[in-house]
Amino acid sequence: xxxxxxxxxxxxxxxxxxxxxxxxxxxxxxxxxxxxxxxxxxxxxxxxxxxxxxxxxxxxxxxxxxxxxxxxxxxxxxxxxxxxxxxxxxxxxxxxxxxxxxxxxxxxxxxxxxxxxxxxxxxxxxxxxxxxxxxxxxxxxxx
Amino acid sequence: xxxxxxxxxxxxxxxxxxxxxxxxxxxxxxxxxxxxxxxxxxxxxxxxxxxxxxxxxxxxxxxxxxxxxxxxxxxxxxxxxxxxxxxxxxxxxxxxxxxxxxxxxxxxxxxxxxxxxxxxxxxxxxxxxxxxxxxxxxxxxxxxxxxxxxxxxxxxxxxxxxxxxxxxxxxxxxxxxxxxxxxxxxxxxxxxxxxxxxxxxxxxxxxxxxxxxxxxxxxxxxxxxxxxxxxxxxxxxxxxxxxxxxxxxxxxxxxxxxxxxxxxxxxxxxxxxxxxxxxxxxxxxxxxxxxxxxxxxxxxxxxxxxxxxxxxxxxxxxxxxxxxxxxxxxxxxxxxxxxxxxxxxxxxxxxxxxxxxxxxxxxxxxxxxxxxxxxxxxxxxxxxxxxxxxxxxxxx
Numbered sequence: 300x301x302x303x304x305x306x307x308x309x310x311x312x313x314x315x316x317x318x319x320x321x322x323x324x325x326x327x328x329x330x331x332x333x334x335x336x337x338x339x340x341x342x343x344x345x346x347x348x349x350x351x352x353x354x355x356x357x358x359x360x361x362x363x364x365x366x367x368x369x370x371x372x373x374x375x376x377x378x379x380x381x382x383x384x385x386x387x388x389x390x391x392x393x394x395x396x397x398x399x400x401x402x403x404x405x406x407x408x409x410x411x412x413x414x415x416x417x418x419x420x421x422x423x424x425x426x427x428x429x430x431x432x433x434x435x436x437x438x439x440x441x442x
Numbered sequence: 443x444x445x446x447x448x449x450x451x452x453x454x455x456x457x458x459x460x461x462x463x464x465x466x467x468x469x470x471x472x473x474x475x476x477x478x479x480x481x482x483x484x485x486x487x488x489x490x491x492x493x494x495x496x497x498x499x500x501x502x503x504x505x506x507x508x509x510x511x512x513x514x515x516x517x518x519x520x521x522x523x524x525x526x527x528x529x530x531x532x533x534x535x536x537x538x539x540x541x542x543x544x545x546x547x548x549x550x551x552x553x554x555x556x557x558x559x560x561x562x563x564x565x566x567x568x569x570x571x572x573x574x575x576x577x578x579x580x581x582x583x584x585x586x587x588x589x590x591x592x593x594x595x596x597x598x599x600x601x602x603x604x605x606x607x608x609x610x611x612x613x614x615x616x617x618x619x620x621x622x623x624x625x626x627x628x629x630x631x632x633x634x635x636x637x638x639x640x641x642x643x644x645x646x647x648x649x650x651x652x653x654x655x656x657x658x659x660x661x662x663x664x665x666x667x668x669x670x671x672x673x674x675x676x677x678x679x680x681x682x683x684x685x686x687x688x689x690x691x692x693x694x695x696x697x698x699x700x701x702x703x704x705x706x707x708x709x710x711x712x713x714x715x716x717x718x719x720x721x722x723x724x725x726x727x728x729x730x731x732x733x734x735x736x737x738x739x740x741x742x743x744x745x746x747x748x749x750x751x752x753x754x755x756x757x758x759x760x761x762x763x764x765x766x767x768x769x770x771x772x773x774x775x776x777x778x779x780x781x782x783x784x785x786x787x788x789x790x791x792x793x794x795x796x797x798x799x800x801x802x803x804x805x806x807x808x809x810x811x812x813x814x815x816x817x818x819x820x821x822x823x824x825x826x827x828x829x830x831x832x833x834x835x836x837x838x
Contacts, residue, residue, distance in 0.1 A: 310580050318574035342700045345578040371599070371704060371825075373591035374653040375583065383583035391584045393592060393704070393825075401700045403579045403826075413653070418599045434581050 307381035311429060321360065322346040326433040329426045331365060333400040334358040342399035365424035366397040367437060374412045390416045394437050408438030415439070445721055448540035449547075450678040450685030451532075451835070453483025453671030454795040456777075457552070460628035460664035460784060464557040469499045469510055471552030471667035476511065479669035484682030485546060490671075492517035492544035494531035496788060498553060507550070517544045524821025525733055528670065528790035529831025532817075533691030535672040545674045549794075552667035553786035556632065575698075575827065587660055587736065588652035589825040594738040595654055597705045600753065605654055607756035608737040609645035611774065612658045612781055614764040615734060616640045619778025622806040628783055632662055645737075659737035661780035661789075668791045670798075686798045690720030690834040697827045705753075708830035709746035709818055716832035717748070722814065724748040727834075729800045729815035730764075730772040731793035734779040739824050747818060747832070766807035772816075776800060776807040790819035790831065801837040813837045 312323050322345075325332040334343040339353040350358055372392035378384045390406040407425060409415035422437040455478035457471050466474075480486060493515040497503035504518035517538050521530045528549055535547035597603045617639050619625035629637045640658060648657040678685040692715030696708035717723060724747050732740045732747075741755040749772070750758040764774035775781075777796040780789045797815035799805045805812075815835045822828035 309583075312577045312581060316574055316577040319577045322578075344700055345575055347574060371592040371596040373588035373595060373655075374650075375585055375588050376650050376652060377587075378583060378585055380583060383585075386583065389583065391582050391588050391592070393698075395701065399700050401698060401702070403582045403584055403698075405582050418595060 307385070309382050309434065311434070312432065314431060318347040319345060323432050326426070326435065327431065329433055331363040331396070331424060331435055332360050333363055333396070333398065335361055344400035344402070361398065363396045363398045363400065367394045367422050367424070369406060369416065369418055369420040369422060370395045370401060371418055372406060372416050374416070388412055392416070392437070394422065402435065405436050406438070407436045445689050445836070446540070446719070447675055447687045449536040449672050449674060450687045451670055451794060451798045452673045452678050452681040452683065452685055453479040453485060453669070454798045455479040455482060455669045456624070456784070456792060456795050457667040458624050460666055461556055461631040462554060462665045464554065466554070468552035468554055468667065469507070472499055472507065472550035472669070473510060475552065475667050475669035476548055476550050479671050482683060483671045483673070485671060485673070487511065487513065489546045489677070490548045491515055492519070492535065492538055492547040494519045494535060494547060494549045496520070496522040496527035496551065498551065498788065517547070523829040525735070525788045525790045526819030526821035526829045526831035527788060528794055529691070529817060529819035529833050530693055530829070532670070532672060532688055532794060532833050533693055533831065536688045536691060539672070539674045545677050547672040549670040549672070549791065550667070551669070551788060551791040553788065554665045555787045556663050556665045579826070585652060586823065587655055589823045590736040590738050591652040591655045593704050593742060593825045597738065597742065598654065600705060601756065603741070603756035605646045605656070606642050607760055608659060608741060609642045610759040610762065610764065611734065611737040611740045612645045613640050613642060614762065615775050615779040615781045617765055618776045618807045619782030622778045622783060625778035625783035628662070628664055632664060655736055655738065661735050661785040662782070664784055664786050666784050666786040668795055670791060670794050683802055684837060686801045687836050687838070688833060689722065689836045690716040690718065692716030692719070692832040694830045695828070696830070704825050705742060707742050707746050707820065707824055708828055709743045709820070709832065712830040712832040713747045716834050720834040720836070722834060724816065727772045727814050727816045728809050728812040729776065729797055730774050731797045731815060731817040732774065733789055733793065733818060733820040734775055734781050735785070735789070735820065735824070739820055740774065742824060743818055743820065747816060766809050771809070773807065773809045776805050776809070788821070790821070793817035793819055794833065797835050801835060
């Protein structure tokens with residue numbers, strides 16, 4: 300064959316999506332940014348330009364520590380996605396950052412996701428580097 | 443409390459084929475179903491003055507479908523909120539009719555999800571999109587099943603719910619499917635292996651798709667569609683079949699919340715509105731038509747509708763309570779549900795058609811004397827952002 304088959308890659312966020320752009324731009328420097336409503340103190344995540352929930356016009360950006368816990372998870376055994384199907388079994392999880400944001404991500408750095416991931420598990424960010432941004436994955440905190 | 447009888451379901455049709463082999467379009471399924479539903483009601487195309495459409499037929503929803511049907515409706519409603527769209531449409535048709543804006547409302551659905559190998563059920567994955575929420579979620583490889591599985595895991599963690607308890611939902615639904623010839627044919631056409639009634643062991647020993655959900659806890663991927671005709675009281679009285687009154691409706695949304703509880707769905711908000719309007723309680727329902735995308739969807743929604751307390755659903759469903767032949771009821775998804783009869787992607791319309799069949803006495807798993815039903819649609823994804831549409835139905 301004349302053309303070499305491309306190796307499937309993780310689907311990456313779009314940097315030109317205007318609400319989440321500041322978040323993804325900050326990941327290049329391995330910073331996890333989130334927003335807080337200055338009038339109510341409420342954490343706002345996913346990031347957005349306008350948040351009318353508390354009547355505040357300008358949300359304040361903060362940086363999270365990266366410490367987090369697993370709120371819930373599932374180990375995916377079957378995927379038809381060209382990238383993820385080679386990764387099964389892998390753990391998807393709702394991750395609660397210490398400061399409040401909840402993000403959908405993966406728990407990585409475990410030998411066996413079927414046995415080594417659990418609800419309430421303490422995890423921390425492991426940045427997966429890409430050309431224009433980094434992806435916040437999470438690994439168990441080593442004791 | 444006096445119940446309003448502003449509008450009634452007077453015509454229904456469920457398109458029988460689950461594999462059209464690419465030879466029928468969604469639009470054609472909608473039109474064929476509409477004709478049959480109008481015939482069921484004893485009405486004609488010219489009686490229709492209001493169109494409800496979730497946009498799955500493509501193009502400019504509402505307008506395109508009206509032209510295809512050859513209608514000039516005075517009401518067009520194109521609410522498209524996923525699987526619960528038809529519960530929303532029923533609620534909105536009731537309001538439009540009560541306001542005097544419409545007399546005969548036509549709801550249609552058509553899908554060739556199976557023929558298109560469309561990604562729902564066990565095979566689903568999110569597509570590319572520019573919605574900011576999707577731009578946050580798409581890197582993690584969450585499949586549709588795993589979204590629901592995370593609700594199940596958290597439910598197990600918080601309340602001790604077991605896979606065996608969740609399997610009750612699959613077992614009851616399959617039992618009903620085996621009594622429904624169209625469901626059996628669907629499973630044959632979609633090449634299910636070993637088509638028979640199942641046991642709890644069958645379900646928990648089936649292949650794990652996304653922990654903790656097994657294959658037999660996941661809906662099928664079919665073609666299909668249907669139609670529902672809703673009419674004003676003065677029209678309903680003269681229709682061919684007895685009216686199935688829309689007694690109460692509720693609509694609600696839920697999004698991922700920082701620090702929120704994913705074991706509670708938007709049904710917890712929509713149910714009190716619907717039951718309140720109807721002046722009825724969940725305990726009075728003979729029939730529960732609940733969107734069974736996955737076993738956990740039903741368990742969560744049974745709790746949120748108020749059949750039992752949050753966290754008690756596992757115990758509550760244990761012992762075959764949801765079967766149609768049990769006096770303690772309610773009978774769940776007596777057509778066989780999305781798990782075992784029909785799931786082309788937006789199953790909400792079939793919740794209305796089977797509830798209406800039960801209240802007319804036409805179900806293949808008929809509950810003796812059934813007079814009250816709840817139909818609850820969940821649109822979107824249970825573990826993240828979704829809509830809830832609750833509709834309470836009653837016969838005269």
